[in-house]
Amino acid sequence: MSANDQLGIYDRLRRDLIDGHYRSGEKLAIGTLRDRYEVGLSPLREALNRLAGVGLLEQSHQRGFWVPELSRSALDDVAGLRRQLEGEALQQSIERGDDDWEVALVSALHRLNQVQAGFDTAAHEQWERRHAHFHRALVAGCGSTWRLRFLDQLYDQFDRYRRVAPAAERRRERLDDQHEKLVQYALARDAAGARALLDIHIELSWAVALKSCTY
Amino acid sequence: MSANDQLGIYDRLRRDLIDGHYRSGEKLAIGTLRDRYEVGLSPLREALNRLAGVGLLEQSHQRGFWVPELSRSALDDVAGLRRQLEGEALQQSIERGDDDWEVALVSALHRLNQVQAGFDTAAHEQWERRHAHFHRALVAGCGSTWRLRFLDQLYDQFDRYRRVAPAAERRRERLDDQHEKLVQYALARDAAGARALLDIHIELSWAVALKSCTY
DNA sequence: AATTTGTAAAAAATCGATTTTTATAGCGGG
DNA sequence: CCCGCTATAAAAATCGATTTTTTACAAATT
Structure with a gap:
């Protein structure tokens, strides 16, 4: 509970849900959450409702909130839709992105690479962000x-699977390398090349995340 | 306030938001809503939070809730994304839909046609549903x-525009006719034909909804 | 005259207690 | 012995009051 106290209960719960802090299908007892996060009932319930709105929780009237089940079919659904939506978004970004977009992109890549070393828990948190x-x-x-x-919602869903999947260092290196190349394509305004690589990138990420499904 | 009392505050608010009962950009005073819908503060706030989660409201911390602005650019965004997502969904439905899907589709069309006559307020409510x-x-x-x-979220957004747009009877007839033809394509398992018509259908709906933007 | 600062009113957010609903276990009947 | 019913316990949902925050207005200072 260090920097957590600055975040609202919505953000703390969202992060813990994506991080796999709660098991797939787990029922969330509101009273327990109230004690654990040391918040009042009202803000807690409001956060749970908003999380249900964006699909990070499921809600049943008068019966509380659940963590959505992780499943192979749901992962395929999320990955497939992400590939389509993100692919077209990338293409349009490359066609229409301005100077500020380029700068923000380069900055984001640099920040990502800054933290690739030392993988303790705190550093990994930062890497995820x-x-x-x-x-x-x-x-x-x-x-x-x-x-x-x-796409924001799909990233969150995808990460739920990736976060609980076993580490895959070899593949992680390839994925990191693809981040670099995606930026190169983007700056070169090569939409077709970028999109092709993004498809590969998502497929490889999907293969990593798939290991989270015991089925 | 007839059958409204059976619905939860979430559904009532959602319907009123889509129906254009609240103005574009309007600030929602929570105390006023509490009196109007005759509900407690807690369920009301929870409903508002969930509506914000699905994009039917905007929320600013400590500053309450707003109705999202209607704008030409937002409508174009919604319509474009809807065309893409619905088109592919229709294609997959036609390729994979089973007998139950066919039955439900025919039923839905028949129910829709049953109410096309007499357009008083209550009948129009039913037609919308x-x-x-x-x-x-x-x-x-x-x-x-x-x-x-x-898609559910995009339908809701699209309808926000259509509901406040002026009536366009001539076009409405063509749109209703397209509903029939869409089902014919679907039952004939003609995915390409269905998708082409759906594009036309959405474009025509977009043209109708566009009249809601004063700009 | 414009900007800043202080104060009062209004609104949103939160809290703790109460009510309502659901789940569980024990009891009685088939 | 199993099924259904009732009583009890637990949990979720709701309520009304309180606290905190924001906003609007006015006075004062530059």
Whole structure:
């Protein structure tokens, strides 16, 4: 509980849900959450409702909140839709992105690479944040608010699987390398090349995340 | 306040937001809502939070909730993304939909046509519900939970514009006719034809909804 | 005259207690 | 012995009051 106290209960819960702090399908007892996060019932319930709105929780009337089940089919669904939405968003970003977009993208990549070394828990937290931020920066220039909104939700869902999947160092290196190359394509305004690589990138990420499914 | 009392505050607010009962950009005073809907503060706030999660409201910390602004650019965004997501969903539905999907689709069309006559307020309410249900039935067989989830949100957004746009009877007839033809394509398992018509259908709907933007 | 600062009113957010609903275990009947 | 019913316990949902924050207005200073 160090820097957590600055964050609202919504952000803390969201992070813990994505990090796999709660088991797939687990029921969230509101009273228990209240004690654990040391918040009042009202802000807690409001956060749970908003999280249900963006698909990070499921809600049943008068019966409380659940963590959505992790499943192979749900992962395939998320990955497939992400590939489509992110691919087109990347293409549009490359076609329409301005100087500010380029700068933000380069910055996001640099920040991501800064933290690739030493993988203690805190550093990994930071890497996760910067990784998510990088992918958002890549597509931020697409000009479609709703596409970005949906992509945010899909990133979160995808990360739920990746976070609980076993480490895959060899593949992680290739993925990191692809981040570099994606930026090169983007700066060269090669939309087709970028999109082709992004498909590969998502497919490889999917293969890593797939290991989270015991089935 | 007839059948409204059976619905939860979330559904009542959602319907009123889509129906244009609140102005674009309007600030929602929580105390006023509490009196108008005759509900307690807690369920009201929880509903507002969930509505913010699905994009039917905007929220600013400690500053309350707003109705998202209607704008030409936002409508174009919603319509474009809807065309893409719904088109592919329709194609997959036609390729994968089973007998139950066909039955539900035919039922939804029939129910929609049953209410096309007499357009008083209550009948129009019913038509709106059945129209939304028809489009959901059309794509329900696609097999992608997340795609359907996002489409639901896009339908709601699109309807916000259509509901406040002036009536366009001539075009409405053509749109209703297209509903029939869409089902014919679907039952004939002609995915390409259905998708082409759906593009036309959405474009025509967009032209109608566009009249809601004063700009 | 414009900007800043202080104060009062209004609104949102939070809290703790109460009510309502659901789940569980024990009891009685088939 | 199993099924259904009731009583009890637990949990979620709701309420009304309180606290905190923001906003609007006015006075004072530059």
